[in-house]
Amino acid sequence: MTRYEIVKRSVALITLTNPPVNALSSAVRLALSKNVERAMGDPEVTAVVICGENGTFCGGADIREFSEPLQGPPLLPLLDAVEAGEKPVVAAIEGVALGGGFELALFCHYRVAHYKSRLGLPEVTLGILPAAGATQRLPRLIGIPASLQMITTGQHILAQEALKLGILDQVTQKNVCEVAVEFALGAVGMSGA
Ligand SMILES: CCCCCCCC/C=C\C/C=C/C(=O)SCCNC(=O)CCNC(=O)[C@H](O)C(C)(C)COP(=O)(O)OP(=O)(O)OC[C@H]1O[C@@H](n2cnc3c(N)ncnc32)[C@H](O)[C@@H]1OP(=O)(O)O
Numbered sequence: 486m487t488r489y490e491i492v493k494r495s496v497a498l499i500t501l502t503n504p505p506v507n508a509l510s511s512a513v514r515l516a517l518s519k520n521v522e523r524a525m526g527d528p529e530v531t532a533v534v535i536c537g538e539n540g541t542f543c544g545g546a547d548i549r550e551f552s553e554p555l556q557g558p559p560l561l562p563l564l565d566a567v568e569a570g571e572k573p574v575v576a577a578i579e580g581v582a583l584g585g586g587f588e589l590a591l592f593c594h595y596r597v598a599h600y601k602s603r604l605g606l607p608e609v610t611l612g613i614l615p616a617a618g619a620t621q622r623l624p625r626l627i628g629i630p631a632s633l634q635m636i637t638t639g640q641h642i643l644a645q646e647a648l649k650l651g652i653l654d655q656v657t658q659k660n661v662c663e664v665a666v667e668f669a670l671g672a673v674g675m676s677g678a
Contacts, residue, residue: 487516488538489523493678495531496666497524506544507537509585511557513547518563525570532669533570535593536577536662537586542602545584560585560617564592573672577665578602578653581641588615591622595672597655597665598644604652605641627651 488500499520501507509517517535524533537543550556567574567589576582576590578598583605590596590604598604606615606623614620615636623632627650635642647653657664670678 486510486512487520489520491530492534492666493670495529495675495678496669497527497530497533498662498666499524499533499535501535501537501543503547504539506541506581507539507586508544508547508549509560509589510547510550511555514557514560514563518558518566521563521566521570521574525566525572530572531673531675532572533574534577534662534665534669535567535574535589536665537579541580542576542578542582543586543589544581545586545607560588564588564618568592568594573669575665575669575672577661578604578644579661581605583607583641584615585617588617588619588622591619591626591652595654595668596652597657597661597668598647598653599661600644600656600658602644602661603641604644604647605639606635607639607641609637610639623652 492498524530574593575595576593582590644656648656
């Protein structure tokens with residue numbers, strides 16, 4: 486459900502692995518929570534990158550679990566742990582970051598995205614509102630009018646627009662994971678390591 490590896494000697498790379506869109510199932514939330522704790526507690530780790538496998542960051546809540554009672558850890562405490570971590574966490578966004586997946590990216594300290602990626606809060610199309618922090622984190626980044634537009638329409642925006650709005654720190658045409666690892670190393674003063 487997540488893969489954990491150390492790259493460039495000191496960056497913990499956490500990969501969401503839940504085909505087809507790496508949705509935040511109960512098993513993914515549990516594994517992500519454990520791996521964030523592991524990275525934060527490992528003295529060898531200086532920074533963390535979170536990405537998704539097979540060209541998709543995260544499609545949000547796992548719609549296959551909507552008909553079941555909620556199991557596993559709730560999303561918000563997990564995102565709080567990401568944000569409160571003393572090591573920089575970079576989201577490496579490819580494909581889509583939607584709903585809870587976009588919220589995961591918003592709680593990371595930095596966001597690097599592939600130029601073809603899309604971000605959005607489709608909750609309104611399901612009759613709900615974002616409930617894991619986007620209604621606070623997004624206005625802090627881009628202001629209320631642009632946030633309301635995203636929250637109330639559910640429309641996806643492209644990476645370049647997200648960069649202009651101030652949601653993203655970097656957009657790349659290269660391998661987003663590799664670029665995010667370099668970004669993370671730069672954030673801890675270890676560029677070129
Ligand atoms: C409501 C309460 C839930 C409680 C859960 C608690 C934990 C989460 C905590 C916070 C709340 C978070 C809420 C949200 O995130 S709401 C948003 C949920 N996500 C979506 O609505 C996204 C819906 N999907 C799409 O928009 C598209 O599918 C796409 C852009 C991701 C991909 O589009 P495309 O490339 O055109 O492919 P398909 O549409 O054909 O989809 C491919 C394949 O993937 C499956 N799939 C898509 N999204 C999800 C998903 N979120 N969870 C599980 N599976 C998903 C889709 O069904 C297809 O499957 P296949 O038919 O078997 O191939």
